[in-house]
Amino acid sequence: MHVAIAGNIGAGKTTLTKLLAKHFKWNPHFESVDENPYLDDFYSEMERWSFNLQVYFLNSRFRQILELRDKGNDIIQDRTIYEDSQIFAPNLHAMGLMTNRDFNNYTSLFELMEKLVTPPDLLIYLRADIKSLVGNIHKRGRDYENSISIDYLSRLNERYEAWITNYTKGKLLIIDVDNLDFVKNQEDLGFIIEKVNTEINGLF
Numbered sequence: 001m002h003v004a005i006a007g008n009i010g011a012g013k014t015t016l017t018k019l020l021a022k023h024f025k026w027n028p029h030f031e032s033v034d035e036n037p038y039l040d041d042f043y044s045e046m047e048r049w050s051f052n053l054q055v056y057f058l059n060s061r062f063r064q065i066l067e068l069r070d071k072g073n074d075i076i077q078d079r080t081i082y083e084d085s086q087i088f089a090p091n092l093h094a095m096g097l098m099t100n101r102d103f104n105n106y107t108s109l110f111e112l113m114e115k116l117v118t119p120p121d122l123l124i125y126l127r128a129d130i131k132s133l134v135g136n137i138h139k140r141g142r143d144y145e146n147s148i149s150i151d152y153l154s155r156l157n158e159r160y161e162a163w164i165t166n167y168t169k170g171k172l173l174i175i176d177v178d179n180l181d182f183v184k185n186q187e188d189l190g191f192i193i194e195k196v197n198t199e200i201n202g203l204f
Contacts, residue, residue: 001026001074001075001121001200002068002074002075002077002118002120002121002122003020003026003075003076003077003120003121003122003123003124003196003200004076004077004078004079004080004120004122004123004124005017005020005076005077005078005079005123005124005125005126006079006080006082006083006123006124006125006126006160006164007079007125007126007127007128007160007177008126008128008133008153008156008157008160009133009137009148009153009156010128010132010133010134010135010136010137010140010153011126011127011128011132011133011136011177012126012128012136012177012182013031013078013079013126014030014031014078015182015183016124016126016182016192017030017076017077017078019182019183019189020076020192020193020196021076023193024074024076024196025074026073026074026075026076027071027073027074027075027076028075028076028077028078029064029068029075029076029077029078030078031057031060031061031078031079036053036056036057036060037056038052038053038056039053043148046092046097047096047097047098050092050097050098050102051098051099051102051105051106054084054088054089054092054098054106055106055109057084057088058081058084058085058106058109058110058113061079061080061081061084062081062113062116062117064077065081065117065118066116069118077120080120080123081110081113081114081117082119082163082169083160083163084110085106085107085110085114086159086163087156087159087160087163088156089103089106089107089110090103090159091152091155091156091159094155095152095155119169119170120169120170121170121171122170122171122172122173122196122199122200123167123169123170123171123172123173124173124175124196125160125164125167125172125173125174125175126175126177127160127161127164127174127175127176127177127178128176128177128178129157129178130150130153130154130157131178132177132178133153133157134150134153171199171202173195173196173199175192175195180192
């Protein structure tokens with residue numbers, strides 16, 4: 001069983017990954033944020049470090065997928081390799097923060113990796129508006145995220161919606177999280193668990 005959680009920056013992916021892993025006794029796998037050597041530089045000078053950052057994420061997530069495949073355990077993954085290639089890299093390119101040469105190089109590398117990647121059995125997409133995203137980003141207080149602009153988050157949200165609308169790689173569960181507090185409210189968490197249960201039971 002491979003479940004993955006997708007969503008914009010601040011949507012609650014990491015938190016929900018931990019909660020669902022605990023409930024279903026899945027092995028959680030997280031995005032390598034704290035160990036990422038490019039994040040601080042990227043948010044202070046996006047144009048200079050965009051390609052480096054995206055290649056780091058691509059490499060990290062591809063390595064993670066291969067390790068998960070070899071172990072064969074039931075896992076839940078915080079963010080997918082598809083979000084890097086379908087949302088973040090194209091957004092940076094469209095904003096003029098990644099050159100054509102770098103973007104083409106990145107895309108070619110992803111297409112090669114994708115041939116060895118199996119999509120998750122279930123993709124959970126956390127849909128959140130900008131107000132919710134900004135509130136969550138401020139709550140967690142990561143210094144390097146202080147420079148994230150509303151425009152940047154809005155562009156990412158638009159790309160997420162376009163990607164999800166055309167997602168056909170497997171089962172998809174969309175959860176609107178704007179009016180949910182699955183950390184403090186057990187009913188909200190129970191609502192999500194019930195939705196996930198329904199999807200999982202339909203997989204077999």
